[in-house]
Amino acid sequence: MKIPLIYNIRSVRRRPVSTLATALGMGLVVLVFIAMMALSRGFRAAIVETGSRENVLVVRSGADNELMSGLSRSTAQTIISMPFVAKGPEGRPLASPEIYVLVSLERLAEGDALVVARGVSPQAFEVRKDVKVIAGRMFNPGAPEILVGKSIVGRFAGTEIGETINFASRDWTVVGHFAAEGSAFESEIWGENEQFMPAFRGEVFQSVTFRMYDPADFESIKQTLESDPRLTVSAQREYNFYANQSVLLTQVLSFAAIFIAGIMAIGAVFGAVNTMYAAVSARAPEIAVLLTLGFRPLSVLSSFLMEALVIALIGGMLGCLFALPLNGIMTSTTNWASMSEVAFAFRVTPDLLLRGVIFALAMGLIGGFLPARRAARQPIVQAARRP
Amino acid sequence: MALLEIRDLSKVYQRDAQRIPVFEGINLNIVAGEFLVLMGPSGSGKTTLLNLVAGLDEPTTGTIRVSGAEVTAMSRRDLAAWRSHHVGFIFQLYNLLPVLTAYQNIELPLLLTHLSKQDRREHVMTALEVVGLSDRADHYPRQLSGGQEQRVAIARAIVSDPTLILADEPTGDLDAQSAQDVLTLMQRLNDEYNKTILLVTHDQRAADRGHAIMHLDKGVLTG
Incomplete structure (x- = not known):
């Protein structure tokens, strides 16, 4: 040159x-x-980013996604009471047995779209540290109240605080908005699992997500859960589960x-x-x-x-x-x-x-x-x- | 011993079955320090001969030696290296690169040497001084007159101190006064710096500056 x-x-x-x-x-x-x-x-x-590496997500064995999964109340209870599930300050397990359904909502622009409605336990916000209520308040247990992810706010009808959204033949009052660091949770609607379960006429949860005491133990936790004869489940790191999706x-x-x-x-x-x-x-x-x-x-x-x-x-x-x-x-x-x-x-x-x-x-x-x-x-x- | 030796040189173009000879069986010796003028009508093959000496073209038969090195036997790659050391070429149309300054144009041949930037600078400034354009170093070709452009081209031809200077109608595109200046400069290169020059022209005034005149006509070279 x-x-x-x-x-x-x-x-x-x-x-x-x-x-x-x-x-x-x-x-x-x-x-x-x-x-x-x-x-x-x-x-x-x-x-x-929806998933954390410290959390384990459990679905029914053979289910690729939460939609296809179903876990009975007793299965969920068995999982939550396992010793490797971390406990919160009040001694309650950091676990969230969840309802996962798709509801059709009216877009403000035009047409309808399917949105995830996730019924969570009150511990869900401790299990998932990145999820925070940014406006309004937390839903009250026992009330038909929901939180709306900030990505949905303003794009679908009835998502402002104080408005109501109708799904599962009921009106749900929006009491707050939440953020989750840009993850897909922000495109979801969250309510209490015990409210969602009867509304959707199911007797099952779709998944259980819990925090591990020690994330390094994941392999043995997975082994324990998947080989337990009372359960027919598959366990993945929450991070990997969503990454695969x-x-x-x-x-x-x-x-x-x-x-x-x-x-x-x-x-x-x-x-x-x-x-x-x-x-x-x-x-x-x-x-x-x-x-x-x-x-x-x-x-x-x-x-x-x-x-x-x-x-x-x-x-x-x-x-x-x-x-x-x-x-x-x-x-x-x-x-x-x-x-x-x-x-x-x-x-x-x-x-x-x-x-x-x-x-x-x-x-x-x-x-x-x-x-x-x-x-x-x-x-x-x-x-x-x-x- | 001659600096340039041409033996039995032929150049024949083959067009389909037709054989078009430019010249055949040419012999020529030029000794070091000579200023030889080659004249002849258009199409007589003067430029072809010059190009062969510079290794820009290949002869059909025959050999050319410069300082003992056989130019006609070199590969294209070797020729490039050889030319950069031994040949300074002056074109009728100056052929300066328009986007480079006079200084950068003259420096080009030195980029093929191992000289340092400082040494290159000294060489370029000396060459500019010889052609009398020290104050035009930073001018672009479009800012120079035709005569000045040709003097820059001459500076480029001499800057690497080549064995042989080949000039192809260097005054062909210049007005009378500029042509005289350029010829005077070439004569000085021969007289003062003992440069060996082969000048191709059909301008009689240019021819008068040389030591000897050869004529190439109808494929025959006569003294």
Whole structure:
């Protein structure tokens, strides 16, 4: 690499319009790539952060999700009374046998969507330390009261404090809103499990979540629970349980990001090829001079590749610039694993930006190669005499 | 011993079944410090001969030796390295890189050497001084007149102190006064710095500056 980089940078600056047009094409591809990856990341983060590594989630053996599970009252009681379940300050087990149902709510925008209604024990907020009431108050035991996750507030009818929502043939009064550090819990409605159970005419819980005394004991706890002849359950770390629920959609979104951006990239690469061929053709006499002076064809090749990379870098940075404002924007989708609506934020992280720039550079490298090779291989003799 | 030895040199273009000879069986010796002018009508093959000497083109048959090294036997890669040390080339159209300053243009050949930045600076400033453009170091080609551009190109050709200077119609695109300045400069390079020069031209005033004139016409070289 002996031909000075300044030669390429200044050459790029001499044709700002075609440089910018090419860079813009790449920038848009990078934008789409980062946006879709940020979507996938955001979704994954919301689902994964739902679970804690200190908690165990128990469902019926063979159930992939809470919806398919059913645990009898006695099963739940057996689990809760196990010695490895942590106790709260008042000596009560830090456990929450939960009802998990999907209810259809009216969206303020249009149409209905399925939302998770979770019946929890009063200990649920101690089991899950990240869940906090941020407005209003906690529901009272024995009352038809509910808390609404903050992602749902304002997106569905009747979610403001003091309003009522009707499901399971009853009116439920919203007494508070809760936050859960951006996790999927924020897309749920929580009420008391003992209120939800009769309302949904069931005699079973869907899951039991409890805090372990010592999270390091998980393997032996799992072993104890799953081999207990009185129970037919499967136990997972709460974190892993929710992480598994995000796998399918995350993979689909990541695949779509790469597939769609990949197709767009082909167009952008052609743009780069075009621009670089034009540059090589217009500068044939200059290339001839460099070769005459004794610069090797390989130097010429790398010099023009470098030029394509300079344009690609501009494109990559433009793409990052376009993508940055997406960070934090809320959106929602149906989680295929639970069939419920989950709200989450786009996550534009530094490593995604870096990937976007690398993606752009790859486009530059591919688009620049053939023109650069033509530059390196061009016959010197005729070109030097062209005005 | 001659600095440049050309033996039985032929260049023949083959177009389909047609054989188009440019010249055949050319022999030429140039000794060190000579200023040889090569004249001839357009299309006589002067530039082709010059390109062959510079290793920019391959002959059909024959050999070219410069300081004993056989140019015609070198690979393309070796030729590039050889050219950077032994040949200073001056083009009719100056061929400066428009995005680089005069200084940066002249520095280009030195980027192929192992000289330090400071040493390169000294060489470039000396070359600029020789061509009388020390005050134009930071000018871009578009800010220079044609004559000044060609002088910068000459500075670029001499900056690495090559064995041989090859000039292809260096005054072909210049007005009379600029042409005289450039020729005077080339004569000085020969007289004062003992540079060996092979000048291709069809300008008689340019030819008069050389020690000897050869004519290339219809494929035959005559003295």
